[in-house]
Amino acid sequence: MSSLSQTPPIVAPVPRLRRRARSAPLARYALLLLFAVIVLIPVYVLVVTSFKGVLETDASHAWSLPHLWTTEAWSQAWTQLSPNLGNSFKLVIPATVISVVLGALNGFVLSKWKFPGADIVFTLFLFGMFIPYQAVMIPLTTLLEDVHFPAGIPRLAFAHIVYGIPITALIFRNYYATIPNDLMEAARMDRAGMLRTFWSVVLPISMPAFVVAAIWQFTSIWNDFLFAVFIITDPAKWPVTVALNNTTGSLVTPYNLQMSAALLASLPTLIVYVLLGRYFMRGLMAGALKG
Amino acid sequence: MTRLRRVRRWGPGLLLLTPSIILIAVFVYGLIGWNIKVSLSDWRTSVKSTHYAGFAAYKDLNSDPVWWSYNMRHLAVFTVAFIVGTLIVGWTLAFLLDKGVRGEGFFRAVYLFPMAISFIAAGIVWRWLMNPAPGDRTSGLNAIFDKLGLHALENQWYLGQNWGMAAMAMPAVWALSGYIMALFLAGFRGVPEELREAARMDGASEYRVYRHVVFPHLRPVTLSALIILGHISIKVFDLIVAIGGKQVITMVPAVYMWINIYDAHDYAKGAAIATLLLLGISILIVPYLIFTVRSERNA
């Protein structure tokens, strides 16, 4: 489970609180840049090492740029990890889609079509987000085995969908809370039932929440290690994060392969982050207080 | 009659939620119950056994030399280093960004990007960075200190005997500071500008404005941050495995549980560890959840 999955984001369509960009004192810029550099050091290491040949990966050349830029580490990583990348995609895309849709429906009911005790139910859901998943791993695997749930990726997808219920419900519920109630009442007066109201009135304005929830789930599920390592026993079916740790992450693997493999495994989430990160950040920033 | 009408109104909602309610009831609460049951059983080998054995597994754990001197001590050191480090860095970044700088979007994107990386991938890099090899084979951060002449800073990092786990917290701080920054930044900016302006008009220096207007506003955010970081710390698994593997010198409860189940097949003991983790988290989370829901209701 990535760090991402453990931190609750909130989405709210409030205007971004952005201060007027002013020229800040030099000291502040310097500090910010310093921090940025520190944060990016691991990226430097990853990129630089991944393009080195095996001969250059020893201690004496630790920090220098490659003398000879080569992609041999990359092609090795690709050979080793591409089946696992495939597994990850097969896992993440259906799981994210289902999880997000479920979250939208749940969030809608919990915020706008409440039944008596809805808030208590929501709190009980939320607690499920904080539990140490280790605590349920054994019974989970046993249970799935006992009911003959299709082994491999489907099982893992199912687990992620189930344990993704709390966080997706949280994201959508908090977002839908910002929709004025009289919109729901107007729909009621127009004779719309619950599903119709969801479909015609709420869903069309849910895009921000969908984006945040989708990015969140995509990243969490892609980066997950714990669930995958417990649930998937056949190494051929490992998602890329597990494969990364168990094959290319080991200490006997040359550094350039380790780094290229780590980068390769992180590429999809990085791409998602680069392309859609600003929407994600908007959500985090706007409502993060209620975390 | 009116009751029927009311049910007609919220009934469909409950119906729609029911599958999720069942799933959570089974897979969260049901399995937690199962776990607790196992922890109280005598299932100590790969042969399943479900007889009640009281707190035997817990007692075993208590007297297990690895538990207190390694697991718990490591967890404590890690937790403190992690929480303090992340709070300081996150807060500082938010403070620096609060007034707005050109390129704020760029900086925010940089600080937050570690959240997109899995702990496993991050672990690979940080393991390299924290390479403890001395002398000729110095690399990673030690190599930089060497080149800069800061020999005193070179150390064993995560393999350090006493404070290794504090070093282990570094990648965690790296990964989570961005999130805490986002929390604090939203907190800083949640202070209405009028409040700050009123204080300035009343003659307060900028320092005073921060101290008396802004910081008090940050208490709930800080509390949120503490709780979230605390619960992450207790659960930390991926990172430790990626960097330290199953070594005793970096052992934490979450990893120890994994070992007990998969290598030692001591299910009851593993379940006991898991239950204790759950207990630790509950102490943090339950009051927090109640507080959040209640304040939401009052709002």
Add this chain to the structure above:
Amino acid sequence: MADIVLDDIYKRYPNGFEAVKGLSLEIADGELLVLVGPSGCGKTTALRMVAGLEDITSGDLFIGGHRVNDVLERDRDIAMVFQNYALYPHMTVAQNIAFSLKLAKAPKHEIRARVRETAELLGLENLLDRRPKQLSGGQRQRVAMGRAIIRKPRVFLMDEPLSNLDAQLRVQMRGEIEALQKRLGVTTVYVTHDQVEALTMGDRIAVLRDGVLQQVGTPADVYDNPANLFVAGFIGSPPMNLAHATVENGSVRLGETTLPAPPWLKAERVIVGVRPEDLHQARNGGPALQAQVDRVESVGASLLVHFPVDARDAKSRALAAATGGPVLEAVPLTGGEGTSAFTATFEPRSMIRAGERVSVGVDPERLHFFDPDTEQTLRP
């Protein structure tokens, strides 16, 4: 087409708070009844109970002769216009208006025709393809009305539809809404906190305070014959002047002034009320109040002259009740405790200025009397 009957309606919340207490009203078919009162008086709650958006704790609600307490809002054939319009943000004006018809699975050509018809009625023909966020407040308000009208319901409910518009627009829309209602002839219940709006629009108005009906009647009725101190002080702008007075020997002693008392008035302690427009610059003798002018406000068509009367103030109690706040002693600028601030309307050309002495003529026929303890109007 339907009449509405509320019979002893109560709304009690789980925490014990009663928003509406024993409300009984009969609204005739085709009538425009205005529910008016200060914030928190229960008027919106009452409206929502008629709509079906709130449950009725006790009492009966009849629409068109049928008891509808247990009928869902969607089946009551009622349309509502919300205070904040509640327009569907992602739909065009045409789609917003047509939504209910679309849900009822009306044929497309019929929907198109009715949308057109409704748009023409409201002057929205050129805006049909816009989204709500591209519209002005007044336009949004009309779309909200269109959404209600197109359904041809038997009842319209309007919850402060004009309160978010600026003053000028409000005045214009008032007339439009009233004309529309007359034209369509649909029974309408209209909620507002603005008593001027209530007086100009309603066929009848019902004044509420703290969930209790104070008075129901035509605007003229409620204005000329308020049932109690609250209605007297709430209805009318500027508000009625109210002060304590004593009655002896057929005369009313209001401070230093003696005014003839009506023969039927038996009480010894009263609260006297007189509207500013019934106080004029005195001419030709007759009962008058002598005072030094505090300040003068010009409102264009008349001059509001504020002056103290040395009688204990009763206006503040009524006003406080009206605004729901603590009792504030409205002590005039001159004079101290035990004086009331009175207002009279003078001709704009009278050129009175602050500090001058004036003689304010009082027509004894236009005095109102209230019991100081029960606050009820005293009548023959």
